[in-house]
Amino acid sequence: MEKFAVKTNKLKKVYSAEFQTTIALKEIDLEIEEGEFVSIMGPSGAGKTTLLNILGFLDKPSSGDLNIIGHNPIEFNEEELSRIRGEKVGFVFEDFFLIPSLNALENVQLPLIFAKNDKGNEKPKILLKRVGLGHRLTHYPNELSGGELQRVAVARALANNPKILLADEPTGNLDTRNARELFMLFRNLNREEGLTIVVATHNVKLGYSADRVIHLNDGKMEKDERLVKQNAK
């Protein structure tokens, strides 16, 4: 029997501003198995980021049932969510979001420091070598190219051995070559380590290199394509 990394039932998210209520997600029923590589595609405003934020414990749904790697975010307070994020979720953002005052290695060490697990931990170095930046350990973000920055961010996301990697438009600021390399890195991480990966993207070609493509539009799931046969080699 497959274990589920994500299971949602009638998941709904409503943003209420003073004069306007926006329904970002309308009753999403979604199951993602452990070890799946899923891309979420759809136009801007379709709810991709909202869904990823909820899956990453950054935001709470307005209603519906939710289980992410065994936890329901509604049951936890901010502080506990922070800890769960640190231990079980890896994030990659469009704008990389590295800390500019820290070098590549220190940026990757950061999640370990917050998890009080940094002493003598060689993982950050290993990860940076794994993403091909073994020679850039002491470089600061302003000394790295966009592709390198995003690879540092991936290494940072992996530092705490997350159960799930969430990437929100990770290639938005990358050129075609770097974007393709990033997806190859995701592919390898998924295949070699069984990491569950959920990527939101506009890039149709790259989106279809995942095992499964979920199409979101206007807060609803329009289409759920499983491509395992085509992509498995």
Next chain:
Amino acid sequence: MKFIILAYKNLKRRKSRSFLTISGVAVAVAVLVALLGFNAGYQEALTSDVDKMGYQVIVTAKGCPYEAATMMLAGEAVFRFIDEDIYVQITSDPDIDQITPFLAQLAYDPEKMDGKGGFINYLGIERSYLELKPDVIFKSGDWFSDENIHEAILGYEAAESMQKSVGDKMVIPGKDITLTIVGVFGRTATQEDGTVFLPLKTLQRIFEAEGKLTGIGIKLNKLENLHEFEERLYPIASIQVISMSQVKGTILDLVNSAKILIISVAFIAIFVAIIGVINTILMSVMERTREIGIMKAIGASRLDIFQIIWMETLIVCTLGGFFGAIIAIFGGNLIELLVRKVMPYAPGGRLLLITPDLLLISFLGVIVVGIVSGLYPALKAASMRPIEVIRSGE
């Protein structure tokens, strides 16, 4: 890598801003240390000056008693005289333990201070002077060979500045008289170190003040009897009795009122520095809302963020305190120089007393201040919600 390095690296990012904030704290601490140190030093120097004077009571011509007392502490001449008869008259008073008459005179010496010119103090004394001042001992030489003879004893500094020693000759400028130096006193750390001592009668004759005295120094058997003693002298119209302990008390009262003012000034400086620190840290928190959001997204707890921001405040205040203490130690001499120039009377010895205790208290004080002023920015940063912060950046 600990939070302290994270905080330090962030401060380094805005070097000039961090530097200016640290300078503000340093100046405030320096002001506090210097002012408090000056206060303590002044009090101690004055007390030691008055105690070394040896007299408990001075009898002088009527006038402002404080003017007379401070001039005498400063070793300057008072140009009001009393008759020698009064000395003879009161010398047998039963309450007197020891008594000595003296005459102070000034003469302008154009060659003093390397040719810039300056006044030299001359003090005419009798042998009883030494009995009243146990601190005054001979470094070399001995007492005058006669009570009306052209001989001089030099105070320690007077001998040094004139570069004279026992056996040398000296002249009083403007008077056609040569004196033989027969003795040099050891250092007393009072104004009298710069004085030239002559036999009372000699000085009276040279300055044409025969039968005149500037004052009479007195030590009583019991200081409690001061009041009765004053009562008995009251009928003598031309004199006043000045108790040095009263003078000391009054000056110290003045210094203490100044202390309140001084402390207020120092605290205003510290207050301004605190606002500077809070402003700097708050600004740096606002600039980094996104970074703080990211840190929370990757697992930082509220306490983690709080500690990072708080640490920045502590680093600023600790460095400021450290440099402030250094400025106070080295800048203190400058302040002392200034004070000596401006004040009509400044006691001998060090005016600025910067003790390790004072430094430690000021240093710890500024760290406590840093802890307090870091609270608000740190709490503000810690309470940011990552989702809002990341979204607001898009």
